[in-house]
Amino acid sequence: MKDHSDILKELELKTTPKRLAILDILRNASIYLSPDEVWTTMKERFRAIGLPTVYRNLEELAAGGVISKVIHPDRKLYYFFCGNREHHHHFVCTSCRKVDDLNFCAFGEIEKEVSRTLNATVSSHIMQVFGICSDCSADKGGRQ
Amino acid sequence: MKDHSDILKELELKTTPKRLAILDILRNASIYLSPDEVWTTMKERFRAIGLPTVYRNLEELAAGGVISKVIHPDRKLYYFFCGNREHHHHFVCTSCRKVDDLNFCAFGEIEKEVSRTLNATVSSHIMQVFGICSDCSADKGGRQ
DNA sequence: CGTCTAAATAGAAATTATTTTCATTTATTC
DNA sequence: GAATAAATGAAAATAATTTCTATTTAGACG
Numbered sequence A, B: 001m002k003d004h005s006d007i008l009k010e011l012e013l014k015t016t017p018k019r020l021a022i023l024d025i026l027r028n029a030s031i032y033l034s035p036d037e038v039w040t041t042m043k044e045r046f047r048a049i050g051l052p053t054v055y056r057n058l059e060e061l062a063a064g065g066v067i068s069k070v071i072h073p074d075r076k077l078y079y080f081f082c083g084n085r086e087h088h089h090h091f092v093c094t095s096c097r098k099v100d101d102l103n104f105c106a107f108g109e110i111e112k113e114v115s116r117t118l119n120a121t122v123s124s125h126i127m128q129v130f131g132i133c134s135d136c137s138a139d140k141g142g143r144q
Numbered sequence C: 001c002g003t004c005t006a007a008a009t010a011g012a013a014a015t016t017a018t019t020t021t022c023a024t025t026t027a028t029t030c
Numbered sequence D: 001g002a003a004t005a006a007a008t009g010a011a012a013a014t015a016a017t018t019t020c021t022a023t024t025t026a027g028a029c030g
Helices: A004-010 A017-029 A035-045 A051-063 A106-119 A134-141 B004-010 B017-027 B035-045 B052-065 B107-118 B134-141
Strands: A065-071 A076-082 A089-093 A099-102 A121-132 B065-073 B076-080 B091-095 B099-104 B121-132
Touching: A004 A017, A017 A035, A017 A051, A017 B065, A035 A051, A035 A076, A051 A065, A051 A076, A051 A121, A065 A089, A065 A121, A099 B107, A106 A121, A106 B099, A106 B121, A121 B107, B004 B017, B017 B035, B017 B052, B017 B076, B052 B065, B052 B076, B065 B091, B065 B121, B099 B134, B107 B121
Parallel strands: A089 A121, B091 B121
Antiparallel strands: A065 A076, A089 A099, A121 B121, B065 B076, B091 B099
């Protein structure tokens, strides 16, 4: 199984302690984190750690597909570890911030529809599904 | 046919000259505009016009469903007039910034899928489709 | 048509997320 | 163990958006 160092080598990124730590933090988080939250955790592990380093690495890792982004309705950005390399989308729980993969993408059909009705070409799409996961609704529903 | 003043009354918003102007600017734009771009046009029409007024009104109008938002991949926000009151999504051309309605939403299916596989409840979704419209690809393709 | 009141606004300042710059450090290559 | 390109820290810059507050104005009412 590939460890974090191998993942970075594949992306042609140097294996620095900080990069590994960021990956590690996200891997263990199980929920999505803001850059600032990642920074806060990094400061517990490193004496000197700049916020730009966090931002830079999160973007690089996301560009490499190792981690994914959540765009909130308020357009704030969050990141989480996602091992799934296939094209897919996510369901994010706005209560506990857990992320689940959706093995479902209507993009193909949309592409056809766009091509057929507008004669246009689709280049990218943003898709984010928000809601309340089963754990959180159980908490509130009291059925526990 | 409802004019802009009627639309504002329905939303219980006062019919101020500036609000009408913002609506008018978007209605005539045919492409999506940034708050700053709306402000620039407003400054040509009003001696005194504050940027917060533009932001406030755009949000109010969007909340009322009279105008719609485009969230770009860089997470910048744009607005455009959209008369379609049904739930739908948009195709936006990143070249000329024209917006077309997509009479297509896979949201129902996603909701079912989320419910079935995750036992979770969907509350909202962001969906944005970017591409090149037929006019723009004709320009580039040289088929004109 | 004047008066009243809540809503709307201007202008300035504050906030906040994010990015840039650049000198210094460090991981990798040989 | 050098050499070199990549990575980093710290500070500053940027830019979108929001807040604050005193003033103005639209719409209701008489």
